[in-house]
Amino acid sequence: MHAVIPFAIENPKTRLAGVLEPLERERLARAMLADVLEATERAGATPTVVTTRPLEADEAVDVPTVVDDRPLTAAVNGALEQRVPEYPREGVAVVMADLALATPDALETLFSTDGDVVIAPGRGGGTNALVVRHPDFRVDYHGASYLDHRNRSRAVGATLETVDSFRLSTDIDEPADLVEVLLHTDGRARRTLEEVGLELSISEGRVGVERR
C-alpha cells in the first residue's frame, strides 16, 4: 500500500497558539509527522511525504518527499491522480500528518478494509485518513469533508466503507486534543509535549493541559 502524508510546513497548528509558542508548534508538528510515518511503515505501507516546500536538513525524514505548494485538496488530488492508476487494486492511502494517536494496528485495519473508498472519519465531519481504489474519486477537505466524500463516492459509482477508530478520529488541532496525546501515546509527540513542560491537569473533574 502506498501512503501519501501531506505536511504543511508554514506556521503549523495555529489553533494551539494559546498553549504552545511557534517553535514549539513546529517541533510538535514534526514529531507527529515522524510518529505517523513510523506507524504507517509498521502497518506495512510505503509513505511519501507531500510537503509545501523542501524540508531543511534538520527536518529531514527518512522517506521520499515530494514538494507541492498547492493547498491540501489540490496537492492530494494531484497525488491520487498520479498514483491510483499505478496501484488500482491495493489502492493509495492518504493519512493526515497530525494523527499522533495512530498505531500500526489502527492503520492496518484501515488499509485492509475492502471498498473503493475507505474512510476513517475525524471528529466534526473531517476525513483523517482514507484509502482510494477508484480512479475517478477526488478529495475535498473543505468543510464537512466526510459528507462530501460520501457524496462523491456515490457520484462516481465507488463503494464506500468506514472504519471505526478513536485513534484515527483524533487529529491534534486544539489544546483539548493534547490531553489525548498525553493519555494515549508514548511516541515523539508525547515526549515533545513533556519536554516543553506540558502535563495533564485535572480540576473540578475536567481534564486539560497546563505548563509545569
Add this chain to the structure above:
Amino acid sequence: MHAVIPFAIENPKTRLAGVLEPLERERLARAMLADVLEATERAGATPTVVTTRPLEADEAVDVPTVVDDRPLTAAVNGALEQRVPEYPREGVAVVMADLALATPDALETLFSTDGDVVIAPGRGGGTNALVVRHPDFRVDYHGASYLDHRNRSRAVGATLETVDSFRLSTDIDEPADLVEVLLHTDGRARRTLEEVGLELSISEGRVGVERR
C-alpha cells in the same frame, strides 16, 4: 454478557442547555438510552438500566430497571459488586447511556475482547464503556477515569485492555457532539434532533448545529 446501563433522570445533559430546552434534553437523553439498549441487545448482551428514580410510564423501557439514587460511581460499583461474582468468566459490561453512536459491531468488539478489565476510552480521559471480569475492580468516574481505572487494575492485579472505537469514544455532552449524531447515526437520537429542528451548519469550513 450482562450489561449495566446507568441513567440519571434529573435534568440530563445540562451542557446542551445552549441549544436544547430542558424538555428537549430529556427527550434526547431517553432517545439515546433507547438506542444504546437496542445496540447492546443486538450485540448479544442482556441490559439492566440502573436509574436514579423509577421511570414514569411514558419513559418505560423494555428491559429490567433497578433504582439506585446514589451517584454514578457508587451505583455502578454496587452493580459490579453484586453481578461480577455471578458472571466471573464472561464479565459484566457498563455502558454509558449517552453513547448515541454505539453500534452492535462496536459493542460486540468490546464485549469479546479478552482481559480482566476492558475499556473503551472516551475523549478527555473518560471511560465510556467497560467490561469487568475481576471481582476486586471498582470504578471511579470522577476526573480522568481512564487513568484511574488503569491504576486500579494494576493495584488489584487485573489485566487491562482497551478497544479502539470512535463510536464508543463519543459521548454526547456538548453542542459539538450533536454534529456526530447527525453525521454518523440514524437512530432515535438523530430523529429527535431533527424533530426539534436541529441541523448541520457549515460555515467557514467549520461544522456545527443550528436551528432550522
